[in-house]
Amino acid sequence: MNSTARPGSSIVRQLTSTPEFLPFTLLTVLVVTFAALTPNFLSQGNLSNLLAFTPELGMIALGMTVLMTSGEFDLSVGSVFGFTPVLMWTLFNEGIMPLELAMVIGLIVAVGIGFVNGWFVTRLRIPSFLVTLGMMMTVRGVALYTTSGFPQRTWRAESWLMDLVVGDFYVGGFRLYASLFWFIGFALVLGYIMTQSKFGNWIQAAGGNPIAARARGVRVSVTKTWLFMLTSFLAAYAGITSSIRVSAANPNSGTGYELEVIAMVVIGGTALAGGRGTILGTVLGVLMLRMMRNGIVLIGVPGLAYNIFIGVTILTMMALQAYLARRHPMGGG
Amino acid sequence: MATDLIQMKGIAKSYGPVTALDGVDFAVRENEIVGLLGDNGAGKSTLIKILSGTVTATRGDIFVRGQKAQIRNTTDAIALGIETIHQDSALVTQLSIARNLFLGREPTIGPGFLNRMDKRKMNEVAGRLLKEIGIKKDIPATTPISYLSGGERQAVSIARALHFDSDLIILDEPTNNLGVEETQGVLRFMRRARDTGHSLIFIAHNIHHVFQVVDRIVVLRRGKVVAEDVDPKQTTIEAVEELITGMAITQAA
Numbered sequence: 001m002n003s004t005a006r007p008g009s010s011i012v013r014q015l016t017s018t019p020e021f022l023p024f025t026l027l028t029v030l031v032v033t034f035a036a037l038t039p040n041f042l043s044q045g046n047l048s049n050l051l052a053f054t055p056e057l058g059m060i061a062l063g064m065t066v067l068m069t070s071g072e073f074d075l076s077v078g079s080v081f082g083f084t085p086v087l088m089w090t091l092f093n094e095g096i097m098p099l100e101l102a103m104v105i106g107l108i109v110a111v112g113i114g115f116v117n118g119w120f121v122t123r124l125r126i127p128s129f130l131v132t133l134g135m136m137m138t139v140r141g142v143a144l145y146t147t148s149g150f151p152q153r154t155w156r157a158e159s160w161l162m163d164l165v166v167g168d169f170y171v172g173g174f175r176l177y178a179s180l181f182w183f184i185g186f187a188l189v190l191g192y193i194m195t196q197s198k199f200g201n202w203i204q205a206a207g208g209n210p211i212a213a214r215a216r217g218v219r220v221s222v223t224k225t226w227l228f229m230l231t232s233f234l235a236a237y238a239g240i241t242s243s244i245r246v247s248a249a250n251p252n253s254g255t256g257y258e259l260e261v262i263a264m265v266v267i268g269g270t271a272l273a274g275g276r277g278t279i280l281g282t283v284l285g286v287l288m289l290r291m292m293r294n295g296i297v298l299i300g301v302p303g304l305a306y307n308i309f310i311g312v313t314i315l316t317m318m319a320l321q322a323y324l325a326r327r328h329p330m331g332g333g
Numbered sequence: 334m335a336t337d338l339i340q341m342k343g344i345a346k347s348y349g350p351v352t353a354l355d356g357v358d359f360a361v362r363e364n365e366i367v368g369l370l371g372d373n374g375a376g377k378s379t380l381i382k383i384l385s386g387t388v389t390a391t392r393g394d395i396f397v398r399g400q401k402a403q404i405r406n407t408t409d410a411i412a413l414g415i416e417t418i419h420q421d422s423a424l425v426t427q428l429s430i431a432r433n434l435f436l437g438r439e440p441t442i443g444p445g446f447l448n449r450m451d452k453r454k455m456n457e458v459a460g461r462l463l464k465e466i467g468i469k470k471d472i473p474a475t476t477p478i479s480y481l482s483g484g485e486r487q488a489v490s491i492a493r494a495l496h497f498d499s500d501l502i503i504l505d506e507p508t509n510n511l512g513v514e515e516t517q518g519v520l521r522f523m524r525r526a527r528d529t530g531h532s533l534i535f536i537a538h539n540i541h542h543v544f545q546v547v548d549r550i551v552v553l554r555r556g557k558v559v560a561e562d563v564d565p566k567q568t569t570i571e572a573v574e575e576l577i578t579g580m581a582i583t584q585a586a
């Protein structure tokens with residue numbers, strides 16, 4: 001997507017210099033390996049399963065990619081993922097408002113949380129690590145306190161909205177959810193913004209060299225604040241999706257997602273320090289980590305060894321990615 | 334007498350207890366290169382940052398072509414035709430040459446809500462500019478800045494100032510860390526810019542470089558102007574060094 005070549009460079013060099021090269025290669029290796037080790041991996045049932053949950057983490061990862069490209073990140077996404085559906089379903093279950101309105105209110109509150117994050121980071125100049133860590137605890141705390149830790153029921157609702165967000169249907173023998181198409185849609189829109197739009201150029205500049213960007217008249221703080229709001233919105237939307245699909249809004253859900261999502265984004269080729277990011281890479285990174293988790297269970301790695309496996313894989317992939325990034329800085333034609 | 338392009342009057346700036354500028358009067362005429370000299374910490378960068386909108390003065394007024402101007406941020410300065418190439422990194426190294434050239438002023442194509450950059454135009458113009466400023470190697474406009482040498486980067490910054498046809502181009506130590514060839518390149522761009530109707534402010538510690546291009550030298554010492562109309566053709570480097578340090582430099586026997 002962003003390959004840039006100096007004259008005389010070989011096709012191989014061009015190929016390896018795209019940030020999506022590594023995740024794509026590893027994903028291929030992963031699929032082939034798991035498919036060879038266990039026939040179950042490519043079964044309809046397993047693939048349908050994979051595609052049910054993947055879009056939910058994936059949507060958070062898309063937002064995080066854009067935010068990280070601008071040089072910030074958000075640790076509160078997991079809490080927003082858990083809190084927003086709790087808020088929405090509480091408003092509905094208590095008979096305060098219809099479901100559609102409750103969803104709109106939930107999303108607005110989430111965007112407000114993103115705005116507060118952005119305001120603290122850009123106006124008070126507090127690092128996003130501290131701001132969003134505080135927000136993560138605050139939001140999770142509110143979700144737990146207001147529900148006393150109990151899940152909100154969701155099965156009483158009947159609404160076209162639920163089908164629109166995450167209705168299921170069969171294609172051949174495959175069970176698919178509408179959330180997959182939302183994920184693809186969000187990815188296309190954000191991919192366009194990042195590579196084709198003027199705003200995308202500002203996002204990369206804000207992360208790459210904020211002083212230079214400001215000197216060109218780019219509104220760095222405004223750009224970042226919008227991206228915090230976008231990230232929060234996508235986390236909230238993913239949380240709502242999840243609550244409808246599993247028929248429960250659990251105030252604990254989404255715990256730990258922030259780190260998993262950041263790992264997916266970095267493995268996909270987006271720089272943790274900002275300045276360069278790739279939506280396609282993130283999609284690959286999301287698929288890779290999800291398949292990894294899924295495949296490890298299928299081939300029978302013992303439960304307690306599971307995290308060792310995941311942790312070492314993430315470290316290895318990040319090291320490779322860092323090595324490639326140093327060799328091939330990216331230009332974004 | 335024609336009005337000056339820029340006039341700064343009674344400019345003062347303090348950072349807490351530190352007085353960086355103390356009542357500075359400074360002017361730039363049309364079509365001239367002004368050399369701004371002074372030792373480390375004399376206040377040169379602070380003065381030009383006030384002009385380019387990245388720092389606001391504690392006191393003082395700025396006039397552009399005789400009109401009083403409010404410069405609250407970089408956008409204001411750019412709108413007044415003031416382009417600055419800052420001492421510390423003016424480019425985004427991750428982005429391509431073309432994306433840097435147009436950063437903040439990207440041309441768009443298609444319906445407004447799509448916010449779509451006209452990449453073809455950007456790459457075309459960038460390619461042409463690179464040739465104009467004399468980069469001989471055939472570097473594509475999509476090359477990231479991080480692939481370029483220091484001299485090539487300065488050339489890109491200057492090309493940007495020239496392209497947007499700013500009246501005043503400010504260069505804060507543009508020849509730092511540059512080789513002989515690259516330095517000559519930068520000085521050549523400066524002369525060309527002046528000859529095509531721009532004014533420039535040139536800050537550098539290497540007085541030899543300054544003497545080669547400027548029409549007039551202004552010297553700052555500890556936040557005050559100590560000389561404002563030094564003609565490089567009528568003076569010596571030693572005399573200017575004395576002005577900068579405020580001490581007579583004794584010749585080694």
Ligand SMILES: Nc1ncnc2c1ncn2[C@@H]1O[C@H](COP(=O)(O)OP(=O)(O)OP(=O)(O)O)[C@@H](O)[C@H]1O
Nearest residue numbers: 348351352353371372373374375376377378379380
């Ligand atoms: N952001 C700041 N905060 C506090 N003091 C500052 C700041 N910027 C500059 N100063 C002080 O203001 C004075 C003038 O600094 P300035 O950067 O204008 O000097 P300069 O002439 O450009 O020096 P140099 O040749 O080293 O670049 C110095 O004493 C410096 O320490």
Ligand SMILES: [Mg+2]
Nearest residue numbers: 377378379420
């Ligand atoms: Mg300076």
